[in-house]
Amino acid sequence: MAMAVLSAAVVVLITIILALFLRKWRKLGNDVKGLPKGSVGLPWVGETMEFMSYFSTSDPEPFVNNRVAKYGKVFKSHLFGKPTIISADAEFNKFVMQNDKRLFNMGYPTSFAEILGTYDMLMVNGELHKKMRGYAMTFLTSKKLQDYLLNDIDSYVLLALSTWKGRVVNVQDEAKAYTFRVVAKQLISFGPGEESDSLMKEYYQLFDGIFSLPLKIPGSTYAKAVQARGRILKRLTQVIDSRKSLEKDDHKDLLATVFSTEMRPEDRMSNEQIMDYFLGLLSAGHVSTATAVLFAIAFLTDSPKALNQLREENLAIKRNQKGERLSWEAYKNSMPFTLDVIYETLRLTNVSHGLYRTAIEDIQYQGYTIPKGWTVLAYARAVHLDGDIYEDPFAFNPWRWKTMSPTMNNFMVFGGGPRQCAGYELAKLEIAMFLHHLVTKFSWKPVEQDKMVYFPTVRMIKGLPIVVEDLINAAD
Template structure:
């Protein structure tokens, strides 16, 4: 007879082995895509968050594509995930929003952005918030905002030209944040006693990092930055309530009106999370794209030459170099829009777009179980040589073709701004800011790269050393 302790140990070992087997071989009413679930609870999170300095498809995804194919299973931060690098599956996921799939992010993301942020809401509430945002970022509002964007760009560039060496990433982030914060909440960084953007800088540093909430980690700093920013926004909302303005002057006034309506569905928590997301999304991604665009133009003098010719022609046609841009001028920037598309295709600022399967879904012989997360991987499509010739080359002219077939394929093959009904509502605002800034830059200034410009992905895009240039007026 063995001692009772031996039986207990044997039972525990059997239970542990059974648990490990179940973890590595999830149950499914069909055939799961191939792949590895990694370590229990941790999954393959460490590999996913590992750093790389490539413009190519992230090593985590590329290695598994080569091993398993375009659709594979994994586990990230304890959650089973189907990763899709297949354009057809990506299209299905976006088009079946609310039917087969719905927007979803890991719990760590909702802790960062708020549990009632616009990305986590569905149905009527999502459409309601989307319509609210379009009041600020819709085409009619952007036409009126064009002059403000141009003035901000000109003022910033003039100041940079007198400062010597400027970090484009930091400088454009400040420029865009100040403009957006003014439109959203009438925030003025020069007169405010508290630095709102500093809270967002702390927030950004840990946004896409391993979710370990321990002092000293990037994730802990990220949560701390969110708390600071939310405290400032809540104080501003309370001050606005106590001293309401007679005329609606910014988006905060509009939100306050909505909160005060008797039949409103808006809550203070949703309103504050919305403000937080809008402030973050409006400046961080655009400043990254502008930094990369400036670097790519520096590295490709022919593109820069033709960009200058396009924008000089716009000014010449106006006949007055000092008159501001019109909406018609903006719409004439053909090559500029091609440069923007090519920049964001290469930038792949968002490494993954998450959805959750609402029902069991069959795709090309595989089964996606209900409740599993699906991560659409834009870089894998944007850098696929079968869809983009020499995909790592900066070639704005690849966007010249506009046949019907190519436009239809473009919906599947270009996801820099999302897709389906959750296509980013700030896309037009981003394009306006980029196009107007580039117009002011190439028509009035020249620049020399000084240092930096190296990229780092963790897996989100970063410029760890910035991109420092010396700006001077054109002859």
């Protein structure tokens, strides 16, 4: 009898504790005056599973759209283990980007840091971030793009396209290979071939785990990603040690810039920092560009009018220049519609759904309070697909950019403020050069219907298979 009473008491106690916990969880942040309305979802899990489930479909919009309709463009949630303010408001997002390093630090999910590394550029703040960005900006000057990288990229485009004629091409795989080979060459001087391709395979296993739940269960996506990270770091260690042993390093890559004797000793990074830095750059430097190449081809396939105008612009360049290579002058001065296609592709694709930041202190803005330590997700998709900013926002319409300019108010593809992507000019050059050679050499047709999904990255389910043939009388 006593045991039964004791057991019942324990059950009642546990029930009371859980009820109190649930009540406290649901009221998370409610004592903060001005906290945006919203829901924090289930205990511990928050709304993460629902968020991820929408991104695993071809229509991720309802997660944010439903909440915007209920709570407004700025609302609270709980994602990836952190209380989060999600903003679908362009002005709010601009405020966040402009106040990077002053009011906000980086705030990406824990899985990012554990997979990409503590010293990845997405994770670091302050002087270390400034130093890392400085290395990239030193390497990616306009002069280096013009004098060195242009011809290098051109060669990689021609190499990629050399096998396309007369076969079924999986555009997604080919775009990944092209952009990864370019970035591996520019960062650590890996040439095209088995070494580069082997490293790329490890990267895509690693990348699949970035937005997964950080559970190190054997065989899970996250566990496989952590293992891939270890193998990549082992290879990078070999490269770094080998290069450090050289009496004179004649390479023209970013690693040479980092090792340059012109850098002050206090500006140099530790081996651990260098490895995380390059691991992150190898990922960031090609994933977005590969996705843009893929979807530019997908959108152009469905828009004959845009494809014809793009082809006419690039055939005119080809007729007016000597040789097969695209000149810097032509890229800068004769490709306005090509750049419009690139901007529109990036706007619609939304390779990164948003920017994650953490409030350094309690912040007041537009009547809202952002509590110290909370994550802010500046949700880029909502801005890029906002009908108040873009007419018919889900339509592929590169002509809209004739009267619009990609500013921080409406175009968050490359971020903004002090953390704007250092490689955005290189990315545009890679995409423009690929499209130039593709549309002036080939025509193509889709093999079968395909569709977009968004998790763990934006991609086509079947990889966009196409059949490629020579473009008849292309140079006439």
